[in-house]
């Protein structure tokens with residue numbers, strides 16, 4: 001498998017060529033303001049290196065999940081501005097994805113210019129299940145690069161999606177792995193091939209259904225699997241406990257029961273929870289044992305005893321992968337579990353452990369809670385993508401890079 005790197009493209013020379021870069025600039029927004037620019041900051045070096053080398057750079061990216069039509073609330077305008085600040089150069093924003101404005105702007109680019117296309121998911125063909133529809137959009141994206149064009153895949157957070165700007169376009173242009181994708185793959189490979197023991201995985205977040213496959217894949221390979229966040233209540237219910245009105249995926253209870261039977265020694269669940277009488281920042285709260293969540297109350301964070309137990313294991317781990325917050329960290333009253341677990345991971349890292357944070361929300365939690373980013377060995381830009389990589393699934397946006405027919409043609 002030959003995957004060409006950004007460095008190889010730069011060595012070939014990009015001056016005067018148009019390079020299409022797929023980045024993951026899907027950042028959280030609140031009232032149109034970016035609350036965490038991590039993905040923009042991580043994407044800037046590849047775009048900057050190409051622009052500095054004289055390429056005409058066109059960036060394709062998505063924001064949120066628009067329904068295949070323009071939606072002003074999901075415009076990339078704030079992202080273009082922030083990316084420009086990061087690159088210290090003007091980033092133009094096209095008014096569409098492959099329409100007249102994008103075409104005219106692409107044709108007018110000069111060396112070192114950066115053009116961000118409007119949210120690529122405003123085009124319904126981007127996410128279409130119909131190969132022909134996606135390929136048609138991919139042809140229009142590739143056409144923006146004109147003669148001598150190239151494609152750089154740098155949106156690690158989206159490489160698990162078989163979408164036009166991630167997968168199909170890579171088959172139409174000489175393709176290269178961007179610096180961010182290369183780094184992410186290198187780091188995650190260390191977790192799958194040479195993890196030092198004890199190896200602990202911490203999973204939280206809200207959807208147990210999304211993470212069951214990764215639990216199934218990782219449980220036999222790790223020493224400890226800590227489960228917190230909204231997903232722990234389906235496991236607690238599988239142990240026969242009452243979980244009040246906590247998040248519960250009833251259809252998953254049997255599967256969780258089966259996992260608990262098979263991996264009883266590996267899986268660690270909370271022993272206490274911070275319960276609330278409503279899902280709000282100023283709810284009434286009480287800390288209760290996991291065996292005694294009152295009717296009508298919902299667990300919104302793991303409790304202090306759970307944090308102590310989780311921390312005792314995590315402090316001694318040599319490899320740690322963490323995906324998903326332990327509680328509703330966005331509300332200060334329910335942030336202590338996430339903070340406590342994160343601090344133990346930082347402590348383990350300072351003693352030599354290799355730690356990776358994967359997941360948009362977990363990475364945002366690290367920054368929003370003011371934890372030191374350099375306290376972790378690596379903060380991945382990919383949530384679903386890093387989980388699917390660890391599950392051993394094929395990632396379309398990576399495997400397509402091995403198909404270098406376009407580069408040889």
Ligand SMILES: Nc1ncnc2c1ncn2[C@@H]1O[C@H](COP(=O)(O)OP(=O)(O)OP(=O)(O)O)[C@@H](O)[C@H]1O
Pocket residue numbers: 204205206207228229230231247299300301323324325326327328329330358359360361362363382383384
């Ligand atoms: N006990 C809980 N009840 C309800 N929601 C919770 C609970 N604990 C955590 N959450 C919510 O889970 C959300 C994060 O879940 P998610 O599974 O999306 O995390 P992630 O994998 O880090 O993110 P991403 O999928 O964006 O990469 C947060 O918004 C948090 O508030």
Ligand SMILES: O=C(O)[C@H](O)COP(=O)(O)O
Pocket residue numbers: 024026064065157158161360382383384385
């Ligand atoms: O936020 C993410 O995990 C990536 O940007 C992918 O977004 P998606 O889950 O909407 O495809």
